[in-house]
Amino acid sequence: MRTTDPLNLLKNHGGNPGSLALALGLAENDLLDLSNAVSPFAYPLNDFPLQRLAQLPYESAQLGDVASAYYGVKPSQLVAGAGSQQFIQCLPMLRQHSTVLLPRLAYGEHAHHWQAQGHRCEYYDNAHGNTHDETLHAAIEKYQPDVLVLIHPNNPTGERVSQQEVLGWHAKLPAGGQIIIDEAFVDVQPEESLSPLLPVPGLIILRSAGKFFGLPGLRLGFLLADEHTVARVASALGPWPLNSLAQWAGETMLADEYWHKQARERLIERALHQSACLQPLLSAFSESASFTNFFISMQMPHKRAEWLCRELLCQHIAVRYYHQHSNYACVRIGLTASDRDLDRLQSTLTYLANIQEGLSSRAI
Numbered sequence: 001m002r003t004t005d006p007l008n009l010l011k012n013h014g015g016n017p018g019s020l021a022l023a024l025g026l027a028e029n030d031l032l033d034l035s036n037a038v039s040p041f042a043y044p045l046n047d048f049p050l051q052r053l054a055q056l057p058y059e060s061a062q063l064g065d066v067a068s069a070y071y072g073v074k075p076s077q078l079v080a081g082a083g084s085q086q087f088i089q090c091l092p093m094l095r096q097h098s099t100v101l102l103p104r105l106a107y108g109e110h111a112h113h114w115q116a117q118g119h120r121c122e123y124y125d126n127a128h129g130n131t132h133d134e135t136l137h138a139a140i141e142k143y144q145p146d147v148l149v150l151i152h153p154n155n156p157t158g159e160r161v162s163q164q165e166v167l168g169w170h171a172k173l174p175a176g177g178q179i180i181i182d183e184a185f186v187d188v189q190p191e192e193s194l195s196p197l198l199p200v201p202g203l204i205i206l207r208s209a210g211k212f213f214g215l216p217g218l219r220l221g222f223l224l225a226d227e228h229t230v231a232r233v234a235s236a237l238g239p240w241p242l243n244s245l246a247q248w249a250g251e252t253m254l255a256d257e258y259w260h261k262q263a264r265e266r267l268i269e270r271a272l273h274q275s276a277c278l279q280p281l282l283s284a285f286s287e288s289a290s291f292t293n294f295f296i297s298m299q300m301p302h303k304r305a306e307w308l309c310r311e312l313l314c315q316h317i318a319v320r321y322y323h324q325h326s327n328y329a330c331v332r333i334g335l336t337a338s339d340r341d342l343d344r345l346q347s348t349l350t351y352l353a354n355i356q357e358g359l360s361s362r363a364i
Helices: 006-012 017-024 050-054 061-071 084-094 109-116 134-143 163-172 209-213 227-237 244-253 257-282 302-314 339-357
Strands: 078-081 099-103 120-124 147-151 178-182 203-208 221-224 288-291 295-300 320-322 329-334
Touching: 006 017, 006 302, 006 320, 050 244, 061 078, 061 221, 061 244, 078 084, 078 227, 084 109, 084 178, 084 203, 084 221, 084 227, 099 109, 099 134, 109 120, 109 147, 120 134, 134 163, 163 178, 203 209, 209 221, 209 244, 209 257, 221 227, 257 288, 257 295, 257 339, 295 302, 302 320, 302 329, 302 339
Parallel strands: 099 120, 099 147, 147 178, 178 203
Antiparallel strands: 078 221, 203 221, 288 295, 295 329, 320 329
């Protein structure tokens, strides 16, 4: 039987503790899984209306109204789907052959699905925060893209974009061009969302309910755009793209403003505490660390990143390993759910930092 290298599980997607534990020969409860970037504080869903499963999941007008209020757009400017991933897969199918400009260090599903549909993918170098404004303007001038993909804040590097920057880049695209902005991690600071720019033609914003609400298995996300684009995407998704229980959950949790406020405060407090505890240790591994409300990321040479990820796995801690850039890898650490988990992570990184300081940079 072929043995899975646990490191490969950290490269593809985070949050697969069952497969990781199996590859490591552990019980799943013994693994501290920080490989995803989902809130560890899940929304408390109770009393699922199981009777809704006896009916086809037609579009919920109530979900549309609640989501409209939560995201600050008209109901006709959004469509619900099975996570933002569904839209990442769908959008490349709706264009003729195009040139697509993407960040080099980013969630890899974007590039994967544009390439799979035969589009030409080019990249701008966002390592060490080199995304805006001159770097991206130069890449637009060089590649003349039809589609620009942005991630705000970027996963894994954390950089953000402004409304002014987006409008400037939009003006450089050809007629029929699109800017697709993945805002899966913006919910803690909703004032930073670029949705107020809608309905700028060709602007598409993807939102994920799984990250902030801590329920990625629910598979609930939204696409925000002008009415024509929304109608076209909805038609492409076909009937019943979202199951009944996900619709009910969205109706419930998107309307719970009291919980939103408490969750934002709790995530910010947790992220600041974790960053303060770990920041003194991170310089042993990387000169470039980024801190967000959902994760910490470090850029470093590939060899060092692989060493760090493997050593953490030996201590039964899983993180995320991004390897798309030719010169730099990125190691992303999700939020811990408790001080006990944070102490375990901190003591392990302290141990590894001492080892790292004793090794030559040539060895790692």
